[in-house]
Amino acid sequence: MSQSVSSSAGSTAGSSAASGQPQRHRMVDTPGGRIHLVEQGTGPLVLMVHGFPESWYSWRHQLPVIAAAGYHAVAIDVRGYGRSSKPTAQEAYGMLGHVADNVAVVKALGAESAVVVGHDWGSPIAANTALLRPDLFTAVALLSVPYSPRGAARPTDSFAGGGGGDEFYIHYFQQPGRAEAEIEPDVRSWLAGFYAGASGDAKPSADGPRFFVPPGGRLCDRFPRGPLPPWLSEEDLDFYAGEFERGGLTGPLNRYRNIDRDWADLAAWDGASITQPSLFIGGEHDGPTVWMADAIKAYPTTLPRLVSCHILDGCGHWVQQERPDEVGSLLVDWLRALPGGPGRP
Known part of the structure; x- marks a missing residue:
């Protein structure tokens, strides 16, 4: 069951008009609650999943581009974010729940299959969605x-050390209420600093490694x-701040608090490769792209049908916002090369 909602937000209205196709907001039912999505265009379904601390809005530049290329472009608010449901139980934010949400969205939209695209936390959500449901x-x-x-x-155990006397941010996020107490008194300023700190134009911190917490700090x-x-x-920034001021940060932070639960839940897929056609886009100055260089080197084994891997010069973490045109072109070129796309068997 689905429900359409007519509205628009921020600078996306101009992009929608430029594409010649309207954007539509919709709520769809899932086993875990309801998921808010924004859709544009018609054709094969492309489902876009955002990361932390973002929303569907992080795909504002790609929605009209993908729609104009002949696809049904859909960007969701991940559970805990925006207008989507915000379960109170910490365990509700486990990976299996997010995979179930993506499956339910595809079925609610009446599609027989979909391409899934993810950024930041949306990347492992997308990867596990493809891994667990290759049929869809x-x-x-x-x-x-x-x-x-x-x-x-x-x-x-992996994230507990590695920063000398400092604490890695993922470990810092584990204790319920701790990060919320830092963020929620001034959400807008905190978001501005978080986004700027992981941007490609950010200068190194003179006070110590960024995204590591100093003792007592x-x-x-x-x-x-x-x-x-x-x-x-x-x-x-106003749009993002408004979303988190209304919905709080506990749901989004609970994604981090489930990493050990995910590890247990996904034991049957230990070491598993993803066999569908794949694409990777990272930023030259992005933390995960740099920290996880060994993961990229392993792609011939872990992503055996990788079509292409792109590291964008001078780019930081927020690739689809920092380089919207380049990322949009890379996604469309990749989509068009896939079997079953517009004009392909």
């Missing part, structure tokens, strides 16, 4: 966070101060 998801594109199969080490202590990065307008 025919191809997968991963942005910023490389695919790395489940391994032998429990994730929180806060994650934001090493955020850059100053103007917004050029890819993020004040209106864009």
Whole structure:
């Protein structure tokens, strides 16, 4: 069952008009609640999944481009974000729940199959969606966070060290309420610093490694101060801040608090490769792209049908927002080369 909602947000209205196709907001029912999505165009379904701390809006530039290329472009608010349901139980944000949401969205839209595209946390969500449901998801594109199969080490054990006396941000996020207490008093300023700190134009922190928390300190202590990065307008920041001021940060942060549960739940897929056609796009100056270089080197084994891998010069973490035209072109070229796309058997 689905419900259409007519509305628009931020700078996307101009993009919709330019594409010649309207954007539509819709709520769809899933086993875990309801998922809000924004859709544009008609044709084969392309499902886009955002990361932390973002929303469907992070795909605002790609929605009209993919729709204009002959696809049904859909960007969701992941559960816990935006207008989507926000379950109270921490375990509701496990990977299996997110995969179930993606499956339910495809079925609610009446599609027999879909291509799934993910950025940041959306990348492992997209990867596991393709891994667990190859019957439904025919191809997968991963942005910023490389695919790395489940391994032998429990994730929180891996993230507990590595920063000397500092604490890695994923470990910092594990304790319920801790990061919320830092972020929620001034969501807009915190988001501005988080986005700027992972942007391709960010200068190195003089106070220590960014995204590591100093002893007794806060994650934001090493955020850059100053103007917004050029890819993020004040209106864009207002949109993101409004979403989190209304919905809070606990749901989004609970994704991090399920990494050990995911590790247990996905034991049957230990070391598994993804066999559908795939694409990777990362930024030269992006943390995960750099930290996970070994994962990229393993792609001949882990992504045996990788079509292409692109590391964008000078780009940071927010690839589809920092380089919207380039990412849009790469996605469309890849989509058009897939079997079953517009004009292909």
